[in-house]
Amino acid sequence: MAPEVRTNVNLKPYRQALALPGLRPLLLVSVLARIPFTATSLALTFYVLLELERGYGAAGLVGAAMTVGAALGAPLLGRLVDRYGLRPVLALTTVAEAVFWSTAAVLPYPVLVGAAFLGGLLNLPLFSVIRQSIAAMAPPDQRRPAYALDSMSVELSFMIGPALAVALATSFSPHLTLYAVGAGIVGSGITLFLLNPPTRGSDEPTGPVGPPSRRAWLTPRLFGVLAVSTACTLVLGGTDVSVVAALRDGGEVRWTGLVLTVWAVASLVGGFAYGALTRPVPPWVLLAGLSLTTIPIGLGGGTWWLLCLALVPAGLLCAPTIAATADTVSRLAPVGARGEAMGLHGSAITVGVALGAPLAGAVIDHTVAGWGFAVTGLIGLLVALAVLPTELRRRRIAADHAAAERAAPEQTAGDDRKQSPTVGGPNGELVGTEH
Structure with missing residues (x-):
């Protein structure tokens, strides 16, 4: 009789995180509320292309105006x-x-471009608010699984939102799609207003608090984490475009949805595994892994099933990298500046997405689809290497500090050993005499 093989998955971190008051409803709202946000780009693109009968450049300008405003x-x-x-x-x-x-x-189109910029400037801060609330709800030792769940919820939203926008625009009209997306975003804002998740923990000061000096928390390490965030989404944006280009070159565009779904599912699996880890993985290490596994994806050519296989290793590191950057920012930012820090994190992610797609597209226009993966992956790897000296310096300082703390008790004990036991003086006072 063959021995029974048991596979144990450590779900304890997730049970503890989901037991935190308010986290379950926040994550549920985050999945549903983010769906219309993930559909905005395609909704505006279809409207400009089909309703206003303008080109892709004009559609891209509207999207760029909103992106700049949001950043x-x-x-x-x-x-x-x-x-x-x-x-x-x-x-x-x-x-x-x-x-x-x-x-x-x-x-009119010129007015729409300006309105898109203003709309981005006053964009509902859904992503950063949810991450700020997670930092308020979860103690530091439980934030990793909480942010992993958040990253997985983002993946689910991106699997639904763009597909829904395409279905609405092609089955009904781009005009109606704009109203539907807008109604969803307004509904998300109202829902979040009613939910009113905390932005500060129960043990943190409440009420108006003067913001701390930016010099105190905008440190080189925080800038490094923001750079990692930008590089991560740059790689992801470039991968998205490169997948479409590779399948188009191979005459297998019809498999695009399936290939991107495999990539997203791999990211979900990776995010789940990351949240169950007992020790954190630095964001720059995850970015380096993501970049290294992205560079060779183009070797799969335009064959859909080879692309699926090639995307899995990189996909496993997508959600973990985003989760790790959010977790680290939440730890580095003081409570009085957490909202601004999470806003900077959101801006870094937005800028990366905005840069990755056109960069990969420009490379592909002058070469082949495989170079889109390689160039964006190489940029991500260079950013990870650029951040490395700051991380090594921080670890060296931490090690020196820990060594000094260990040496201090030994020094104190040595000083104590130099003194003899105290004895009573002639009037009963304690007197210390040296050997």
């Missing part, structure tokens, strides 16, 4: 959350979203 607005809105609380910012941005999406379909 600039995220840290500003985060700072407002730090200073005035969550609900006033949610009210402001939800109203702004309602105005933009209810009027976008009737605006």
Whole structure:
């Protein structure tokens, strides 16, 4: 009789994280609320292409205007959350979203570009607020599985949102798609306003708190983590475009949905495994692994099943890298600046996505699809190597500090041994005499 083989998966970190008050409803809301956000780019693209009958460049300009606005607005809105609380910012941005999406379909194209920038500037800070709330709900030793769950929820949203936008735009109309996406975003803002998740922990100061000096927390290490965040999404954005180009060159575009789904599922699996780890993995290590496994993907050519296999190793590191950067930022930022820091993290991710796709596209236009993977992966690897000296310096300082702390008790004990036991003086006082 063959021996029974048992495979044990450590679910304890997830049980502990999901037992935290308020985390379950926050994660559920995050999955549903992010779906319309993941559909915005395609909704605007289809509208400009089909309704306004303009080219891809014009559609890309609208998307770029919104992206630039969002990248600039995220840290500003985060700072407002730090200073005035969550609900006033949610009210402001939800109203702004309602105005933009209810009027976008009737605006002339030049006005639409400007409105897209303003809409991005006052974009509902959903992603950064959820990550800020996780930092408030979860103690530091439980944030890794909580952020892993958050990264997996983002993957689920991206698996649904863009496909839903395509279905609405092609089955009904791009005009209607804009209204549907806008209604979903406004509904997300209202839901988050009613949920009102905490932005500070129960043991942290509440009420208006003066923001700490940026010099105190905008350290080289934090800039390094933000650079890793940008490089990560640059690699992901470049991979997305390169997959489409590779399948198009191979005449297998019809398999695009399946290939991207395999990539996303691998990311979900990787995120789940990362959250169950007992020891953290530095973000730059995960970025290096993601980049190294992305560079050779193009060797699979345009054969869909080879691309699926080649994407799995890189996919396993997508969600963990995003989760690790969010976790690290939450630890480096003081409570009075956590909103601004998470806003900077959101901006870094946005900038990376905005750079990755056109960069890979430009490379592919002058070479072949395989170079899109290689170039964006190489950039990610260079960023990881650039961050390495800062990490090594930090570890050396930490090691020296720990060694000094270990030496201090030994020195104190040695000083004590130099003194004889105290004896009673003539009047009963304690007197110490040296040997």
